[in-house]
Amino acid sequence: RKEVEQDPGPFNVPEGATVAFNCTYSNSASQSFFWYRQDCRKEPKLLMSVYSSGNEDGRFTAQLNRASQYISLLIRDSKLSDSATYLCVLDSGGGADGLTFGKGTHLIIQP
Amino acid sequence: EAQVTQNPRYLITVTGKKLTVTCSQNMNHEYMSWYRQDPGLGLRQIYYSMNVEVTDKGDVPEGYKVSRKEKRNFPLILESPSPNQTSLYFCASSLSVGDSFQETQYFGPGTRLLVL
Numbered sequence: 001r002k003e004v005e006q007d008p009g010p011f012n013v014p015e016g017a018t019v020a021f022n023c024t025y026s027n028s029a030s031q032s033f034f035w036y037r038q039d040c041r042k043e044p045k046l047l048m049s050v051y052s053s054g055n056e057d058g059r060f061t062a063q064l065n066r067a068s069q070y071i072s073l074l075i076r077d078s079k080l081s082d083s084a085t086y087l088c089v090l091d092s093g094g095g096a097d098g099l100t101f102g103k104g105t106h107l108i109i110q111p
Numbered sequence: 112e113a114q115v116t117q118n119p120r121y122l123i124t125v126t127g128k129k130l131t132v133t134c135s136q137n138m139n140h141e142y143m144s145w146y147r148q149d150p151g152l153g154l155r156q157i158y159y160s161m162n163v164e165v166t167d168k169g170d171v172p173e174g175y176k177v178s179r180k181e182k183r184n185f186p187l188i189l190e191s192p193s194p195n196q197t198s199l200y201f202c203a204s205s206l207s208v209g210d211s212f213q214e215t216q217y218f219g220p221g222t223r224l225l226v227l
Binding site: 034041042043044045046049087098099101102103104 | 144146151152153154155156159169199201215216217218219220221
């Protein structure tokens with residue numbers, strides 16, 4: 001099965017800081033990339049899709065590097081409410097095979 | 112409100128007692144999927160369905176069955192549950208899936224299952 005690797009953390013970061021984490025993937029055929037956020041004991045929710053040109057949504061910036069096969073997520077001016085697990089997600093290269101999920105990076109924003 | 116619903120949210124059962132976890136979406140999505148999430152293993156796909164009457168195995172289908180008789184519903188059936196099926200289960204749906212891409216998936220709130 002295609003692999004997605006993430007540093008599980010936890011990343012302990014002071015409020016207001018900038019934090020970034022990467023995710024590497026092994027399936028070069030993947031076409032769709034996402035970052036999902038999951039709060040403790042809750043369902044994953046889409047944070048943002050990741051496009052080839054990179055994209056930004058407020059304090060969040062996502063980048064895709066196809067050559068090196070990784071995606072990144074940058075959070076600026078972190079808030080306490082950003083504390084969560086961030087899941088790197090990509091398609092399995094075959095559409096119907098669904099999504100492959102990383103095990104997530106746990107982020108804790110400290111006051 | 113657009114949503115994916117699951118029932119029950121919490122279930123404690125005993126080994127061998129058949130159970131069904133329901134999943135319903137009101138977004139007219141074609142694609143539906145079941146996942147289980149276990150500590151240290153992340154989310155793993157159990158079964159998926161590309162449309163009505165079309166289902167296929169995911170990564171961990173053993174011990175599970177599904178059906179897709181209607182577009183909105185995708186129940187997960189455990190014919191004879193065992194303790195290793197104790198897990199957190201998520202149903203998800205997306206608008207469609209192409210030959211080489213996936214639309215955003217929307218998840219239900221999860222079902223916590225304990226099999227004694």
